[in-house]
Amino acid sequence: MNVNHELTGPEGAPVVVLSNSLGTDMRLWDEQVPALTGRFRVLRYDQRGHGGTEGKPGPYTLAQLGGDVLELMDRLNISEAHFAGVSLGGMTGMWLAEHAPERIDRLALICTSADLGGTAWLDRAATVRANGMSAMVEPSLPRWFTPAAAERPDVRAKFGDMITRADAEGYAGCCEAIAGMDILDGLSGITAPTLVIAGAEDPATPPSHAERIAAGVAGARVEVLSPAAHLANAEQPEAVNRLLLEHFGGAA
Numbered sequence: 362m363n364v365n366h367e368l369t370g371p372e373g374a375p376v377v378v379l380s381n382s383l384g385t386d387m388r389l390w391d392e393q394v395p396a397l398t399g400r401f402r403v404l405r406y407d408q409r410g411h412g413g414t415e416g417k418p419g420p421y422t423l424a425q426l427g428g429d430v431l432e433l434m435d436r437l438n439i440s441e442a443h444f445a446g447v448s449l450g451g452m453t454g455m456w457l458a459e460h461a462p463e464r465i466d467r468l469a470l471i472c473t474s475a476d477l478g479g480t481a482w483l484d485r486a487a488t489v490r491a492n493g494m495s496a497m498v499e500p501s502l503p504r505w506f507t508p509a510a511a512e513r514p515d516v517r518a519k520f521g522d523m524i525t526r527a528d529a530e531g532y533a534g535c536c537e538a539i540a541g542m543d544i545l546d547g548l549s550g551i552t553a554p555t556l557v558i559a560g561a562e563d564p565a566t567p568p569s570h571a572e573r574i575a576a577g578v579a580g581a582r583v584e585v586l587s588p589a590a591h592l593a594n595a596e597q598p599e600a601v602n603r604l605l606l607e608h609f610g611g612a613a
């Protein structure tokens with residue numbers, strides 16, 4: 362799998378891997394990279410079918426999305442890393458922390474869920490396969506941002522571009538990975554110190570989902586940010602940067 366990625370920050374520093382959500386790409390992390398590269402080597406990548414990573418025919422599984430990360434880490438000679446993921450990226454992180462615990466040091470889960478599966482995802486996969494990605498822009502932005510942020514021209518341009526650039530088959534395959542996800546029972550197997558961040562106004566993965574994750578992962582801590590919807594790291598970058606630096610051990 363040829364995973365599009367970017368590796369920046371000081372050579373030899375601890376590595377942080379950043380994983381994007383459904384419909385976005387590595388630009389989701391634009392506000393985090395400058396803050397993190399002061400202390401960390403940062404590897405951000407595009408999930409299958411998103412940004413510059415090809416969308417193989419779906420359906421996908423979380424095991425495949427996690428496998429893409431392990432393959433990339435192997436290729437770059439990264440034996441272990443901290444991991445932060447938003448939504449689908451967080452699901453990928455939970456899969457990795459359960460199934461490859463020796464590769465994940467500390468885990469940050471942003472606006473995600475361990476139990477978001479269901480048939481609605483199969484309907485969404487069918488919709489994008491039939492109609493393409495541009496139909497997803499207007500429904501997505503109000504889930505991703507609170508109303509004031511969702512109306513900002515810069516936000517609409519940047520995140521609208523991410524959605525329309527995504528490959529419909531890749532997006533659909535990722536929807537099918539969410540539909541088939543089975544993480545809840547595996548949470549007790551996660552030993553990486555875990556921070557869970559939620560957006561108080563997130564309609565897709567509200568804070569109750571963060572609380573359910575934290576109830577399953579021993580020692581996990583929850584932080585709820587407001588105002589923030591589903592892409593809390595884009596809407597509240599300073600707060601998320603501070604939390605990530607504290608959690609990964611890079612705070613001044």
Ligand SMILES: O=C(O)CC1=CCC(=O)O1
Nearest residue numbers: 382383448449501504565
């Ligand atoms: O539906 C959305 O756009 C929100 C979302 C669910 C999983 C994910 O990665 O994003």
